[in-house]
Amino acid sequence: MKPAPGSALWLLRHELRLSWFGATLNRGGKRMPGARTLITWTIAWALLHAFAFVLLFKGRVDLSNPQLAIGAGVVLLACATFMLSNALRASVVALFERGDLDLLLSSPLPSRSIFTVRLLGIVAGTAALYLFLFAPFAHVAAVLGRPGWLAIYPAVGAIATLAACAAMLLTLALVRLLGARKTRVIAQVVAAIAGALLFLLSQAYNMVSHDSDPGAGSRLARRVAESSLLGPDSLLWLPGRAARGEALPLLVVVLLAAGAFMLTVGHTHRFFAHGLQQAASMGHARARPRAPLRVHVRRSLLDTIVIKEWRLIWRDPHLISQVLLQLVYLLPLFVLVLRGADTPGPAIGAGLTLLCSSLSSSLAWIVISGEDAPDLLWSAPASRHAIRMGKLAASVMPPLALVAVPLLWLVVRTPVAGLMVCFTVTAAVFGAALIVQWVGRPAPRSDFRARGKENFLCSFLELLNSALWGGLAWLLVSMGGR
């Protein structure tokens, strides 16, 4: 039965269809054939069922054990941080990037229905992946005689709803407080940090447990577990108990989610329309002139290109946050390597080389592949070689400047090893930038996060470059240190 055109249900169907198309876009920008997509997803889901069966049945997991609620609670709370991150991104898209809201708001549909459907769309988009991952475990548990675990469905739905409401409220509050332009950037940065939070916390725990005092980690865990905040009766495990099918926690979680949804829709749909108006007029706000207008033409082409590239990056906080987040992911690895090594020299050498290589390839992608006006550059009378040199300089100088002080410290402390690390860092940085220059493909800067999927060869060579120079740094410093 098709919903009546113009109804909220009809709009929701349209929203879900768009989400589905968005999730199944292939590289050429065309929708994949429906049957092929469905078969792929079905096979993946069947494999997940098999995995769940092996884990729960063969692993003889006692599904009636109440302690499992704590495990499920931890997993669901961890997922909640990712859900919040996804929902924040989706809220930013809903407010600032979707081109259809003018059409919808100019239609006779009430703005409340549009907001309800848009929020439901975010909830569905946020919950879908986690339901896909967790539902097989619920199904297998039900087959094994524990149908209560089917409550994973409403529990995940409720957490996704809470995450979506929190994300939308945060985005709208930021719009109200800071204006549309800053909100867009801040929400994207917060989304990136929320996505990495769990990883960083887990790495912090790893670091504590690998500390010089081997009992520190377990002592910390025991102390936390005994505290009222994280004890067995903690409210934090409510989602886990709800997922297990305990009636009261399930009811509480679902009612909380429903309440949050109704409150969000009831009290903020006007803010939503207001936020959209701000977003629409985002570009028209006139900056107050702070200084007399000056034009400063540089003496050399290299300066011209480098300054332009750095300005473009410096003024894009979202891009900077994504680049730095990548480095944040590398830091725990660096610290672990450093702690695991007998002598810190090789580890520092390898770590610095990896860090710089990664930063250089990111910057090279932004500067070279993400060039906004290639036709302007190539229609200029400057030689291609000179332009490429300028771009190369813009990509390699920041990572080299970033590690200059640690490298200097290393050279002063152990001159031979320090010089070897200088060599591997420089080679890795130039190698990474040259790889992007040789095999990179033009793409909009907004594709920064997806660049690995778009150009496998480039990503593979970058990884190889990092691994080889990092490994060589380790080897050279180890040999030189003897």
Next chain:
Amino acid sequence: MNDAISDTPALRLRGLRKSFGRPAVDGIDLEVRRGELYALLGPNGAGKTTTLRMVTGLLAPDAGQVEVLGIDMARDPAAAKRGMAYLPDDPMLYGKLKPAEYLEFVAGLWGMRAEDAEPRALELLDWLDLTPHAHELTEGFSRGMKQKLALAGALIHAPQLLILDEPLTGLDAAAARQVKDLLLTHVAGGGTVILTTHILEVAERLAQRIGIIRQGRLIAEGTLAELRARTQLGSLEDVFLQLTEDR
């Protein structure tokens, strides 16, 4: 010697060809004199943009020769590009730069001296009413403002040959008038303009000569009066439709 240079056409194309599986440009011969405003017309997909991209050195021709201000594009592209500017239909701007910074960058690309570029940039911003927006990032600009800034970028190094692909698309009446005046001023000052447009009224009013391109070939060329005489029709629209209709 100077006479010889000024006698050289601003643009000369000989047997220009480009194919993307099927011919996009199929043996175009064209000559545009200095100080002339030349309009290149044609239906969508006729090969206008491909021709302009070969002229500006953005695309290498499969065959044929491009000579800009007497300089062979294949032999000395840098020299050929020095006296030319290209404005594509989608303005080539950087959203995170301010107008003056954009002009600084373009001036740097063309190797201009600071003492020439700086007053020229300020003059162009003022002329195109962009000074009040000089402290804003271009990502917030309207289509018309972007087009005007891109035009300022094209004019900053005072090119002898200005090539514009659909320069009036999306402009309001005031901005369109400003751009048209600017082109006429450029031609009056001895510069050459080649433009493509779908707005036939613009070609009819501005162009001294008109070329009509269809399926990669230049099928008609001349002044408006010559084209009218050839087809025995009144308006350029009628002439264009008769010459480009599918046969």
